Amino acid sequence: MADFSLIQKIIVWALPVLFAITAHEVAHGWVALKLGDRTAQMMGRLTLNPLKHIDPVGTLLIPGLLLMVGGFIFGWAKPVPVTFQNLRRPKSDMAWVALAGPMANFIMAIIWALLAKLGLGLFQSGITLFEPMIYMGVAGVLINSMLMILNLLPLPPLDGGRILVSILPGPLSWQVSRLEPYGFFILLALLYFGVLSMVLWPLIGAFINLLAVIFNLPPQIFAIL
Numbered sequence: 001m002a003d004f005s006l007i008q009k010i011i012v013w014a015l016p017v018l019f020a021i022t023a024h025e026v027a028h029g030w031v032a033l034k035l036g037d038r039t040a041q042m043m044g045r046l047t048l049n050p051l052k053h054i055d056p057v058g059t060l061l062i063p064g065l066l067l068m069v070g071g072f073i074f075g076w077a078k079p080v081p082v083t084f085q086n087l088r089r090p091k092s093d094m095a096w097v098a099l100a101g102p103m104a105n106f107i108m109a110i111i112w113a114l115l116a117k118l119g120l121g122l123f124q125s126g127i128t129l130f131e132p133m134i135y136m137g138v139a140g141v142l143i144n145s146m147l148m149i150l151n152l153l154p155l156p157p158l159d160g161g162r163i164l165v166s167i168l169p170g171p172l173s174w175q176v177s178r179l180e181p182y183g184f185f186i187l188l189a190l191l192y193f194g195v196l197s198m199v200l201w202p203l204i205g206a207f208i209n210l211l212a213v214i215f216n217l218p219p220q221i222f223a224i225l
Contacts, residue, residue: 009067012132012225016140017063018050020108020147021077025053027104028097029080035093037086045080053077091173095166098159105148112140113211116221138225141211142204149203150196155187156180 004012026048029040040046045053054060058076066075087093116137122130152160157180165177179186190196212219 006068010064012135013063013067013139013143016112016136016143017075018054018059019048020105020140020143021059021075022048022050022053023104023108024101024147024151025077025080027100028082031100032080032082032087032093032097035096036088037083039083039086040080043081053080091166093166095163098162098166101159102148102151105144105151109141109144109148109207109211112137112144113215113217116141117215117217120217120221134221135225138222141208142222142225145204145207145211146200149200149207153200156183158183158187 026046029046032039033041033046050059055076055078058078063075082097084090084094084097087097114137116134119130119133119137123134151158152163154160154164156162156165156177161176161179161183165173167173168176187196190199208222209219211217212222
């Protein structure tokens with residue numbers, strides 16, 4: 001996005017980032033509700049209204065800073081509260097609750113890819129008014145792909161870590177769960193030293209290329225941002 005001003009970058013990325021993070025959290029709460037826990041519902045968090053989920057640091061500050069410096073973009077919302085003891089089968093159901101967030105990003109990546117496809121078709125037909133739809137569609141695919149694959153890393157408190165804790169046998173599960181208080185700092189260290197990008201970008205690239213093939217999108221379209 002070298003040719004875009006900061007304001008243009010914010011316009012293109014704001015809605016995709018907000019809804020990617022919001023849908024991720026709502027999915028956790030919705031699946032928890034289906035499995036017996038009404039905590040998120042009672043606290044009014046089962047809504048797609050981004051204002052209910054915004055975390056000033058994770059939703060606004062961190063993505064904004066990363067957008068300005070370029071590179072890997074990620075963020076988080078206020079976690080939707082889940083009382084795992086209320087789940088019908090707490091240990092195994094925790095895996096489904098955790099998996100729901102990345103799967104929401106998977107579905108949203110597909111929706112944004114469809115939007116990019118539609119915008120590209122209209123633009124190629126000479127309706128240049130829809131060019132911003134292409135940019136937002138691409139941004140939506142990128143941010144949802146990043147969040148999906150990042151959250152599947154087997155590191156608590158990421159969703160992949162919680163899935164790992166739920167499927168490991170008791171003693172080993174407890175040992176992995178002890179990493180949770182340090183998980184965020186481990187993640188920041190991996191990001192700072194470039195390990196996170198080195199691990200995730202090939203996976204993100206493979207997923208985006210798959211979407212490009214499925215929706216017959218030129219792969220270079222994802223390089224416009």
